[in-house]
Amino acid sequence: MSGRISSYSGFMQMDPLIQNMTGKLNQLVNEVASGQVANPAGAMGTSAALLYQLHFQSDQQTELQTSVGLVANKLDTVQSAMSNMASTAQTITNAALSTQSNGIGTITASAASGLAAQAQAALQQVIGDLNTSYAGSALFNGNSTASPMQAADAAGGPIDTMNAVLSAAVSASGNQPLSASNVDSMLSAGGAIYNLFNNANGTSGPNYNGVFYTGSTATQNTSVLIGANQTLQYNTQANQQPFVNLLQGLSMLSLAASSQLDSSGQAELVTQGMQVLSNAQTELTVKQGTVGTVQSQMQSAITLQQSAASATQQQIATYEQANMAADSTDISSLQTQIQAAYELTAQISQLSLTHYMPTP
Numbered sequence: 001m002s003g004r005i006s007s008y009s010g011f012m013q014m015d016p017l018i019q020n021m022t023g024k025l026n027q028l029v030n031e032v033a034s035g036q037v038a039n040p041a042g043a044m045g046t047s048a049a050l051l052y053q054l055h056f057q058s059d060q061q062t063e064l065q066t067s068v069g070l071v072a073n074k075l076d077t078v079q080s081a082m083s084n085m086a087s088t089a090q091t092i093t094n095a096a097l098s099t100q101s102n103g104i105g106t107i108t109a110s111a112a113s114g115l116a117a118q119a120q121a122a123l124q125q126v127i128g129d130l131n132t133s134y135a136g137s138a139l140f141n142g143n144s145t146a147s148p149m150q151a152a153d154a155a156g157g158p159i160d161t162m163n164a165v166l167s168a169a170v171s172a173s174g175n176q177p178l179s180a181s182n183v184d185s186m187l188s189a190g191g192a193i194y195n196l197f198n199n200a201n202g203t204s205g206p207n208y209n210g211v212f213y214t215g216s217t218a219t220q221n222t223s224v225l226i227g228a229n230q231t232l233q234y235n236t237q238a239n240q241q242p243f244v245n246l247l248q249g250l251s252m253l254s255l256a257a258s259s260q261l262d263s264s265g266q267a268e269l270v271t272q273g274m275q276v277l278s279n280a281q282t283e284l285t286v287k288q289g290t291v292g293t294v295q296s297q298m299q300s301a302i303t304l305q306q307s308a309a310s311a312t313q314q315q316i317a318t319y320e321q322a323n324m325a326a327d328s329t330d331i332s333s334l335q336t337q338i339q340a341a342y343e344l345t346a347q348i349s350q351l352s353l354t355h356y357m358p359t360p
Contacts, residue, residue: 022338029331054316061309064225068302071224074134075295078236081129081139082288088122088129089246089281095119096253096274100267107267112257115270119253122158124152126246127212129236140238142220148238150214161211162251165192166260178261180268187272197248212247213239226301234294242283249277 095118097109109291130140131147141148150157169178178186186193194200199207209217221233252273255261261269 007264044081054312056318058312061305061312066304068224068226068298072298075291077132077134078139078147078291079288081132082284084129085126085246086281086284088125089277090348092119092122092250093274093277096270098243099270101209107270112266116257123145123250123254126250127152130243140236141215142237143222144215148213148215150212158212158251161206162255165196166255166258168192170260177256178265180264183265183268197244208244209239226298232294232297234291242287245276245283249273249280283316319322
């Protein structure tokens, strides 16, 4: 019979303890490495629903910030496009003023030709600005994705239509070049140019909607959700008055060198075109201010959203973020305990009957 006492029962008692401590140690090491608590919801028990709710809230806040941020970028692009239009209008206004250096009511042929070329190029540029899109949205066409403006040189488009309007007026005047009074009549209520840009020709003749603007004629305000039950609205459709007047002024000046005008008609068209363009610049400034107000409100909403999102993340972190200092202390303690447990197990395995017998 062996003199060694069985250590099996001692080992069986120590093994679960060692495994438990080792598992806890591995968990703490992983938490320190990742900075995150392992299975925080499990540790919270019945309060786990709160953590799930916080994550849901955080996801909603992120989605809202992304949505509002996208619209903010769109409006920045809108403002940039309108600034380009305003700059273009000012350039053409200056060019028109320079053609009248010999006095109001007179204009040289070369000056008229140069102005007409500049105005036509500006017309094409502004139409391009009004066709600006961002992230798949046509910024000057309500809620549509389609470009709202017809190209200036398209068949039956702006340039062709303006020339046709003059031709019709010449025919009506007995094929005589148009004088200043003819031009004034065309610009008065019921006149050909007035009707074109006020959509007053019905289905019988050309209108701004159709010749210049091919987008939706219904008012389409863009609504932006900025918070719970809070929305902002804005509208920059290209059939609004600032853009209509801008294109009318440029279209009129693009005809400055037309042979269908006599000298007085030519000078009057330039003078009146400058006035329309000046009105458009004023209206465009007001429109930029209106959009700017929306941008300011959106920026305030973005700031509030960021604060709310930060607060939510801080709440989540209290449940999910590892306590690095406490975990490091626990790791050291567990390592010591595990080492002690292994040493005790080793000692138990070496026990024999002689350890319990009295010394002779």
